[in-house]
Amino acid sequence: MVKWLPVLIVTALANPAAAETRDVFLQDADGARIKVATLTLAENDSYTITMNDAAFSDHFLSMRPFKCLEGPAKHWCHVPYPYDINRSLSDDLIDLEYDLLFVWKGATEYGINMWNGVYYQLNTVDGKLLGTLHEIDMEGLAVPPGAGVMRPVRAQDLHPSDPDGHWLPYLIVE
Numbered sequence: 001m002v003k004w005l006p007v008l009i010v011t012a013l014a015n016p017a018a019a020e021t022r023d024v025f026l027q028d029a030d031g032a033r034i035k036v037a038t039l040t041l042a043e044n045d046s047y048t049i050t051m052n053d054a055a056f057s058d059h060f061l062s063m064r065p066f067k068c069l070e071g072p073a074k075h076w077c078h079v080p081y082p083y084d085i086n087r088s089l090s091d092d093l094i095d096l097e098y099d100l101l102f103v104w105k106g107a108t109e110y111g112i113n114m115w116n117g118v119y120y121q122l123n124t125v126d127g128k129l130l131g132t133l134h135e136i137d138m139e140g141l142a143v144p145p146g147a148g149v150m151r152p153v154r155a156q157d158l159h160p161s162d163p164d165g166h167w168l169p170y171l172i173v174e
Contacts, residue, residue, distance in 0.1 A: 022129075024049070024100070026069070026076065026168040034069055036078075037100070039173055045090035049099045051078060061105070061112040071167040074104045077112060079138065085150055093122040093129065094151055100131070100171060103138060114138040119158055120171040131171030134158040 024037035034055050040048045056067035059077065068077040081098040088095055102118040105111070117138035120131030136157055145152040163169035 022173050025172045025174075027170040027172055028168055029163055033172070034168070036069070039096070041089065044088075046086070046088050047096065048087065049096070061110075064112075066112065068105075069168070071107065073107055074167045075107055076102050076104055076118070076168055079103050079114075079117070079141075082141070083144055083150070093124075096129075096173075097122055097131070098151070098153070101138065104166065114142070118166075118168075119153065121158065122171070122173075127174075129171075129173035131173075133161045133163065133166055133169045133171075135161050 025033040066077040115137040117136035
């Protein structure tokens with residue numbers, strides 16, 4: 001079980017009618033944050049994530065609609081994971097990582113390139129979830145995973161990124 005989950009579960013058990021909620025932020029290198037979602041955890045370690053639509057602008061890129069955060073030099077576009085996942089935090093944080101996939105594009109570029117994928121690998125630090133940016137070619141997610149495969153992203157698909165090279169190198173859940 002993830003270290004911060006017992007606190008959430010105790011809170012939920014003390015007040016069964018109320019689910020525990022946490023805010024999800026993307027943060028730039030200077031510490032400026034954008035609230036991108038709300039995470040709601042149920043008693044059984046399942047969760048729902050609700051994207052903060054007010055933070056995003058609608059874009060039609062490469063013949064598909066995207067919700068994008070507009071930065072000065074890059075746009076960060078949310079990529080909803082298109083296949084089934086359990087949305088559970090009972091064993092690890094990978095389902096949540098899949099729900100927080102992004103792809104970046106230059107602010108003046110017309111289309112989008114899925115090889116510019118952004119994957120935030122999450123870890124628990126002092127009761128918060130902190131995500132570090134990894135680059136990923138998301139072209140592989142264009143094809144449904146094989147039978148019985150719910151998590152097709154492998155460790156070798158993720159490449160640690162230089163935080164100074166991207167607009168929003170950090171993800172925080174608190």
